Amino acid sequence: MEKLRIALQKKGRLHDDSMKLLKEAGIKFNIGSGKLVAQSPNFPIEVLFLRDDDIPQTIADKVADIGVVGENEVEEKDFKLTIAKRLGFSKCRISLAIPKADEYPGLEYFQGKKVATSYPVILKKYFAEKNISANIHEIAGSVEIAPGIGLADGIFDIVSSGSTLVANRLKEVEVVMQSEALLVQAEDMSDEKKALLQELLFRINAVMAASSNKYILLNAPNDKVDEIVKVLPGMKSPTVLPLAQEGWSSIHSVISEKQFWEIIGKLKDNGAEGILTFPIEKMIL
Numbered sequence: 001m002e003k004l005r006i007a008l009q010k011k012g013r014l015h016d017d018s019m020k021l022l023k024e025a026g027i028k029f030n031i032g033s034g035k036l037v038a039q040s041p042n043f044p045i046e047v048l049f050l051r052d053d054d055i056p057q058t059i060a061d062k063v064a065d066i067g068v069v070g071e072n073e074v075e076e077k078d079f080k081l082t083i084a085k086r087l088g089f090s091k092c093r094i095s096l097a098i099p100k101a102d103e104y105p106g107l108e109y110f111q112g113k114k115v116a117t118s119y120p121v122i123l124k125k126y127f128a129e130k131n132i133s134a135n136i137h138e139i140a141g142s143v144e145i146a147p148g149i150g151l152a153d154g155i156f157d158i159v160s161s162g163s164t165l166v167a168n169r170l171k172e173v174e175v176v177m178q179s180e181a182l183l184v185q186a187e188d189m190s191d192e193k194k195a196l197l198q199e200l201l202f203r204i205n206a207v208m209a210a211s212s213n214k215y216i217l218l219n220a221p222n223d224k225v226d227e228i229v230k231v232l233p234g235m236k237s238p239t240v241l242p243l244a245q246e247g248w249s250s251i252h253s254v255i256s257e258k259q260f261w262e263i264i265g266k267l268k269d270n271g272a273e274g275i276l277t278f279p280i281e282k283m284i285l
């Protein structure tokens with residue numbers, strides 16, 4: 001039987017969430033210390049642990065079938081890969097930043113300037129689109145240090161909270177792209193591997209839907225039930241059950257994390273009492 005080969009980051013920002021996702025999808029691994037390949041005893045899958053920079057090419061070369069990697073790396077390496085699923089973690093943006101004390105008149109600031117980055121391909125494309133002629137200086141890491149030590153005038157790098165910029169007396173002036181972790185796949189996979197990927201995606205969808213929803217349980221006087229049901233979407237529609245106390249009902253439903261507080265507010269306004277919410281482990285739609 002064929003096995004699906006997945007490339008994951010060996011260690012770093014993507015590693016823990018990638019492993020957690022597979023674990024929650026019910027896939028176990030036998031990982032020996034220092035081993036760079038792991039087998040699963042309960043799913044036909046093999047994991048290759050790599051540097052994240054190497055993941056796009058490994059998939060493009062068909063050494064791995066799928067992989068978890070940041071959108072920024074996929075864009076930078078520019079191989080023909082297909083996005084199988086946006087995974088929603090490791091969210092960040094890739095931005096241009098300059099010394100805090102400098103005035104920023106707009107993109108023309110960068111005309112003829114030296115910009116340090118680990119993402120030269122993305123930056124070159126961006127500057128070309130905007131007709132900026134700058135000197136792109138590629139460095140592998142610690143990019144934020146470059147202006148302070150006289151290596152460059154500005155930088156182009158990952159920003160999340162912005163605290164690394166602040167610590168290095170820099171300010172973000174242009175957001176060039178948003179990024180998140182992606183599950184990417186090679187083109188032209190065999191039918192057998194495609195079927196395995198579909199099974200994996202089915203499980204990942206169930207895990208992701210569960211984590212973005214909550215189970216909700218509440219009590220309401222019967223004359224308020226119709227109004228409350230309108231506020232609660234549910235998977236199909238809410239469940240309404242009579243309480244032992246006459247004139248009251250118990251309502252059960254599923255609500256999305258994004259609308260959580262908005263819905264709770266409306267429920268309270270409509271007379272809901274004893275509201276309880278629970279995390280959902282898996283959600284099969």
Ligand SMILES: Nc1ncnc2c1ncn2[C@@H]1O[C@H](COP(=O)(O)OP(=O)(O)OP(=O)(O)O)[C@@H](O)[C@H]1O
Pocket residue numbers: 009010011012013014050051052053069070071072073090091092158159160161179180181
């Ligand atoms: N501060 C951050 N917040 C959110 N996501 C981030 C942050 N920093 C990086 N990322 C995302 O995680 C990916 C991996 O980041 P990490 O810092 O682990 O990379 P790395 O040092 O290049 O790792 P490797 O050793 O595998 O080459 C980045 O390409 C980006 O997509």
Ligand SMILES: O=P(O)(O)OC[C@H]1O[C@H](OP(=O)(O)OP(=O)(O)O)[C@H](O)[C@@H]1O
Pocket residue numbers: 013141142144157158159160161162163164165
């Ligand atoms: O806006 P912030 O929240 O400060 O995050 C941005 C920083 O995070 C990443 O570095 P990381 O901490 O992963 O270190 P590394 O570059 O050495 O991998 C990235 O390279 C930035 O330097």
Ligand SMILES: [Mg+2]
Pocket residue numbers: 051052053
């Ligand atoms: Mg890397």
